[in-house]
Amino acid sequence: MKLYTYDPAPNPRRLQIFIDYKGIELETLQVDMMAKAQLEPEFRAINPACTVPALVLDDGSVLSEVIGACVYLEELFPDKPLLGRSALERAQVISWDHQLFNTCFTAIAEILRNGKPAFADRALPGPLNIPQIPELVERGRLRLGAAWDSVDEALAQSPYLAGDQPSLADIDLLVVTEFAGWVKESVPERCRHIHDWLPRAQQALLKK
Known part of the structure; x- marks a missing residue:
């Protein structure tokens, strides 16, 4: 998996806290929103919505909503649950x-x-x-x-x-x-x- 993100922004921070709490290690690339890198053709090809974070799975699927990425990662890494125990x-x-x-x-x-x-x-x-x-x-x-x-x-x-x-x-x-x-x-x-x-x-x- 590969995570496209921009650390200072709120939505990327939500996902990063989730990842850090669980101790998940991911390849991470910063998309500089101050330079409007999210609007460049290279990133549009990854996420046409031009938003971060974007979690690219091993099969090429892209999860571009925080809740979707969290649900997916919770399934893979159930220890220290963050989406409830029931x-x-x-x-x-x-x-x-x-x-x-x-x-x-x-x-x-x-x-x-x-x-x-x-x-x-x-x-x-x-x-x-x-x-x-x-x-x-x-x-x-x-x-x-x-x-x-x-x-x-x-x-x-x-x-x-x-x-x-x-x-x-x-x-x-x-x-x-x-x-x-x-x-x-x-x-x-x-x-x-x-x-x-x-x-x-x-x-x-x-x-x-």
Whole structure:
């Protein structure tokens, strides 16, 4: 297998934390998004969606979504499970993955891609040039504020998002807290359960 990635970006970071936690060794190539290398013909031939990460399997198949790559790697490397230990836990982890992506990640991306001059005509990732909509910046902030409260309420009930063990859901939330810093947003002080969870999750999941 071969992993095309760009370490600083949030989606590659989600997958890399997953890989590191499990101790998986992969050939890795960096795709410099600052230089727009993801739009070059050489990478388009690998992933026409022009996004990273892209996990190329030994048979040539390409997994270009983080959740797909994680499901595949979990099957190959089941030790230290990150997608749940039962059918219910697996459903909860994937549900949180979906919720965090559709609320937190996209809200932060709205703020970033519609408010920064560097993303002019790049308001969405992918091969198309998409114009910015400045009004989406404030909408993104409103969405993110509501998402923090929802996550905080869930963490009042359990030490991790999907129960008593860390999972991909917690990896996603860790990356959300980092990604939010790109737009000068941070976990509100009122969300004390997230603040309590953060050092616990960092100690459990991040390779030291």
